[in-house]
Amino acid sequence: MVTDEHSSPRTHDLDDGPDAARLLADLWRQACPDEPIEAWVLQEKILADPDRDPRLWLTATHGGRLVGAATGVVRTQGPEGPTGFVQFLAVAPGYRRRGVASRLLDELEQRLARRGARRIRAFGGAPSYLWPGVDVRYTGALCLFERRGYRLEGYDFNMEVDLTRPLPVDPPPVRQQALERSGVTVRPLRREDREALEAWLRRTWGPHWAFEGMLAMDRPEPAGFVATRDGDVVGFAVFDSTRPGWFGPMGVEPSLQGGGVGLELCVRAMEEMARRGYAQAQIAWAGPRCFYARKLGATISRVFARLSKPVEEA
Template sequence: MIVALDDVAAAGGLLARALDLPEDAADGHVLAARLAAPPTGRRVVRLTTADGAGLAFASINDADPELGHVELLAVLPSKRRHGLGSALLSEAERRLADLGATRVRLGGNPPCYAWPGIDVRYTPAVCLARRAGYKVTDTAWNMTADLTLHSAAAPADEARLESTGVKVLPAGPDAPEWVRSIWGDGWAWEVEQSLDRTGAGCYVAVRDGEILGFAAYGANRPSWFGPMGTAPVAEGTGVGRVLLRRCLDDQRAAGHTTAQIGWAGPIGFYSKAVAARLERIFWIYTKTL
């Protein structure tokens, strides 16, 4: 039997035991708490099996009311191959359809998400998606930054910026609105979270009182970096490299040995700036109901 999930703490404990990859299992409680408190304008479906052996989080954004997202689905290893995953997915589809969805995507519903899609190493999840009639419609990736490495160019980059009047500072309460004015509500929400959460943070580059760029970390998971953006007037100035390194320094100081650059875009930039490497690959599956 599939029932509504109300106990977020219990969900976190289940995820800590059900997620196969250690880096995900360690964030089980964080993931449950984040997905249980999404941005406004999102309708959420939270499900669990009656015996507490599996769960699913799903949602729809008002901005795209016909697209549902199954953001997370997990079943304890000892309870797999008994149809629980299929039952959870079917019930999530039914409830999303009741909310108006005509398509369902197995993947993150940004800006509040666990992963972009299904990590290709989660073989049971890939098999479930294929059996349920989903098709791969996109691919996303994370990059990993090794926080034990230190850039010899970092001090010179910061000094060069300072010589042009650019200062890098912890973001203030005006940062989310500035981000919203250029990149929209999604990134603004993540910046808001980075200012409010323990284990998160945000920096801005400022010249003569004008913000030129920002970088944030920890909005969804403490070891994940992003988002980051540079204003058009400051592109090519090196602001992004300095902001990125400031955030990674904080994550290193917090005890992380690596940082995940979530849903990474400019691969070449991150590779050159901090020797980040492509690592986690995600398949994004979609199905028409």
């Protein structure tokens, strides 16, 4: 790390060493104390990303101290072609409004373009992501990206379910009757479900959910529930995959949707989250918002702006 006590912070590549995740976590704690992110999460989401490219990990240092960082990744799946994602961005409070983030993003956007990205997105980037987009309460980040020419495409949401109170659902025997009609059993995920679940997820929902489902499967205790019929997987719901305390993804075989299987999966998974000590379930990047609101009393907890710009303008 270059020491430069008196001048402005300088940008460098992040040293891909054993301390990298801890350094990023320390920086994030200063930058955003209201949203702590543990080092192991940053390790998993950034440094062990399936498309990881250390040439897209940039830092700003001053006097040997890490004062800013921006990391990115290029993904090639999807109809949009190669897309660059800013995955992480933070500048220490004492170094704000001095152009540190701008310099980091200038360099990162150029590197993303050189690696083939045709569009750059501010966060998102499933299946391995920290936020669906820019949290609209993060004023500095929102203004920064808008100033850089990123256009607002829409919003994505997290929702929250209070786990300190009983969920507002029918008692188990009533729910059980609905399940029996469809011949479905819901039970906790077990390690031996791995192969069947991954194959079903790939076939039914695609590689992103397969990836996220396997992260939950590989937690110290598998973090989720599976629905089966005649021994075949027909539904799943996981948590602790995106972040500790975040719920999802979840899905039910299309032919069985509307029969109470999805609700049972949610209820069982959220009850298990409560048992493991969570006071709330944060439904990540919530899809069927009215389903969660009506069935579980979920409310919108975080709003993320979806921002992107084409690389021609980068």
